[in-house]
Amino acid sequence: MARNLDMTALRSFVAVAESGGVTRAAGFLNLTQSAVSMQLKRLEESLGQSLLDRSARRIGLTAQGEQLLGYGRRMLALNDEVYGRLTGQSFEGEIALGVPSDIVYPYIPGVLKHFAEMYPRVRVHLISSYTKGLKRKFERGECDLILTTEAGIDDGGETLVTLPLVWIGAPGGSVWKIRPLRLAFEHNCLFRGGVQEALDRAGIDWEMAVESDSTRTIEASVAADLAVHACIEGSRPEYLEDIDHGGHLPELSKIRINMYMAERTQSPLAAELAALVRQAYRSK
Numbered sequence: 001m002a003r004n005l006d007m008t009a010l011r012s013f014v015a016v017a018e019s020g021g022v023t024r025a026a027g028f029l030n031l032t033q034s035a036v037s038m039q040l041k042r043l044e045e046s047l048g049q050s051l052l053d054r055s056a057r058r059i060g061l062t063a064q065g066e067q068l069l070g071y072g073r074r075m076l077a078l079n080d081e082v083y084g085r086l087t088g089q090s091f092e093g094e095i096a097l098g099v100p101s102d103i104v105y106p107y108i109p110g111v112l113k114h115f116a117e118m119y120p121r122v123r124v125h126l127i128s129s130y131t132k133g134l135k136r137k138f139e140r141g142e143c144d145l146i147l148t149t150e151a152g153i154d155d156g157g158e159t160l161v162t163l164p165l166v167w168i169g170a171p172g173g174s175v176w177k178i179r180p181l182r183l184a185f186e187h188n189c190l191f192r193g194g195v196q197e198a199l200d201r202a203g204i205d206w207e208m209a210v211e212s213d214s215t216r217t218i219e220a221s222v223a224a225d226l227a228v229h230a231c232i233e234g235s236r237p238e239y240l241e242d243i244d245h246g247g248h249l250p251e252l253s254k255i256r257i258n259m260y261m262a263e264r265t266q267s268p269l270a271a272e273l274a275a276l277v278r279q280a281y282r283s284k
Helices: 007-019 022-029 033-047 063-087 108-118 131-139 191-201 215-223 268-282
Strands: 093-100 122-129 145-150 157-169 181-186 206-212 229-232 254-261
Touching: 007 022, 007 033, 007 063, 022 033, 022 268, 063 108, 093 131, 093 268, 108 122, 108 268, 122 131, 131 145, 145 268, 157 191, 157 268, 181 191, 181 215, 181 229, 191 229, 206 215, 215 229, 254 268
Parallel strands: 093 122, 093 145, 181 206
Antiparallel strands: 145 254, 157 229, 157 254
């Protein structure tokens, strides 16, 4: 006799697996924690398998859970596509998302992939620029949703996370030991002035060794150990490394990653994209 999987319970399982916890999954699904827990229990009982490893602080997957996750993602994607096409509820259109280039990684690619799976007929136009430029585009109505890196926050904004700036340089590099300290920054980089002020307060001489409008130029110069740079913790390129300076460089300020969504766009798609961005940052 054929048996059917409970798609609602399966959706809860996938949400828990991807977010790392029942609490975050419940928020994403707009359900109570107890409802999600009951659905997980019902799914495990129907399959006769333990799907979640609850022994650690962060929920993990058993071997059977890992196998089900792959199937579950495909089944839900197909379910949503069929439902959308046959009920006329498949969304179409375009959303403009603005993100500063230095925080596109590590979260935005995953967010875009997940959104594309949910709404395959919606195009997300990713705009990468400086915070000031993105704010101008947002004010002109050219972006539906933007992320910014700021010391504070404007009206209507939402702070996703607050993180410190860290010094970064070439792997095994030594240029950070040279005085005056050689810096590499884009002309419009928000962090540039604060870094210079921190060095002045610490009594450390510095010079602008590399200036450019190109992020790639800055990264290449730092990777060549020609200068040092600063970025938000967790956002440095893989081919650079945090500088273990042992207190020989000053501690830097903390930066907010904020999100702004246009009030004029009452589109549920913008809200869905914002929810995915929020979930990505808060599950870190």
